[in-house]
Amino acid sequence: MVAPPDNDVLWARALHVTHNGSPALTGVSLGVREGEILAVSGPRGSGKTTLLRCLSGQLLPQQGEVWFNSTPVHTMGPLVRERLRRDRFGWIDPEPHLVPELTARENVALPLMLRGASHRTAKPAAQEWLERLDIGGCARKRPHALLQAERQRVAVARALVTTPSVIFADEPTAPLHRADRAHVLRTLTTAARSHGITVVLATHDPELAALADRAVTLLDGRRVKTVHLPDTDAPPGPAPAAGPGPTDAEGRAACSLSV
Numbered sequence: 479m480v481a482p483p484d485n486d487v488l489w490a491r492a493l494h495v496t497h498n499g500s501p502a503l504t505g506v507s508l509g510v511r512e513g514e515i516l517a518v519s520g521p522r523g524s525g526k527t528t529l530l531r532c533l534s535g536q537l538l539p540q541q542g543e544v545w546f547n548s549t550p551v552h553t554m555g556p557l558v559r560e561r562l563r564r565d566r567f568g569w570i571d572p573e574p575h576l577v578p579e580l581t582a583r584e585n586v587a588l589p590l591m592l593r594g595a596s597h598r599t600a601k602p603a604a605q606e607w608l609e610r611l612d613i614g615g616c617a618r619k620r621p622h623a624l625l626q627a628e629r630q631r632v633a634v635a636r637a638l639v640t641t642p643s644v645i646f647a648d649e650p651t652a653p654l655h656r657a658d659r660a661h662v663l664r665t666l667t668t669a670a671r672s673h674g675i676t677v678v679l680a681t682h683d684p685e686l687a688a689l690a691d692r693a694v695t696l697l698d699g700r701r702v703k704t705v706h707l708p709d710t711d712a713p714p715g716p717a718p719a720a721g722p723g724p725t726d727a728e729g730r731a732a733c734s735l736s737v
């Protein structure tokens with residue numbers, strides 16, 4: 479086993495995953511720097527969710543390595559990986575899975591209480607995050623009384639409340655309208671930046687990927703070459719050629735021509 483570079487909070491090497499015999503990841507390697515917002519883009523079925531699940535220790539790859547802060551995750555037992563996810567990671571799903579019987583504030587307070595915080599400490603912390611995300615007024619409402627965008631913001635607050643090292647956001651704005659999408663995502667990225675939280679964001683939407691510091695693209699379970707898009711106010715020029723293959727060229731607003 480080769481130790482990962484020191485400045486990568488997450489590092490994966492040659493990940494191979496198959497689901498019921500069909501390949502989902504075929505040799506994906508990736509480093510995520512501390513505090514960066516990394517978009518994992520690619521069309522549906524390209525392996526984004528599978529990659530996030532491997533990086534977060536939910537799923538063990540059949541081959542390959544995953545390291546978090548220079549600690550191997552792929553050799554950890556299930557209980558240690560569970561503790562790692564609870565204590566160091568946050569997760570946002572495409573659909574906000576909130577507990578219907580709890581208020582928005584109680585939902586946000588849950589991860590703190592799972593870590594052993596008392597209700598007295600967790601409640602004001604949850605309220606604070608709801609207010610930062612402009613939904614302080616929803617604190618006492620139950621999920622069914624909230625709009626879809628409000629529910630997703632509650633899920634974002636719940637991921638942020640523990641100020642985890644890394645938040646994995648899997649298509650976090652998929653069910654939202656376009657205007658809400660950018661707003662929710664900006665809220666997440668701004669909060670993450672101000673607290674030094676690393677974000678790994680899976681999205682098939684190049685517009686949302688452009689909000690990240692860097693983007694990597696998957697196609698059919700492998701990384702493909704990424705292309706830097708010109709600034710929108712830059713003069714038009716010839717498009718660079720690109721195709722599937724290993725990638726080093728990554729950057730803001732990157733997308734794959736082959737996608």
Ligand SMILES: Nc1ncnc2c1ncn2[C@@H]1O[C@H](COP(=O)(O)OP(=O)(O)OP(=O)(O)O)[C@@H](O)[C@H]1O
Nearest residue numbers: 497498501502521522523524525526527528529682
């Ligand atoms: N639990 C599973 N069982 C069987 N096949 C699966 C499973 N999860 C994913 N797959 C398959 O693995 C491949 C990669 O899926 P994955 O969900 O990682 O891609 P994705 O890019 O996140 O797609 P989407 O945007 O639709 O979620 C796809 O072909 C998918 O059908």
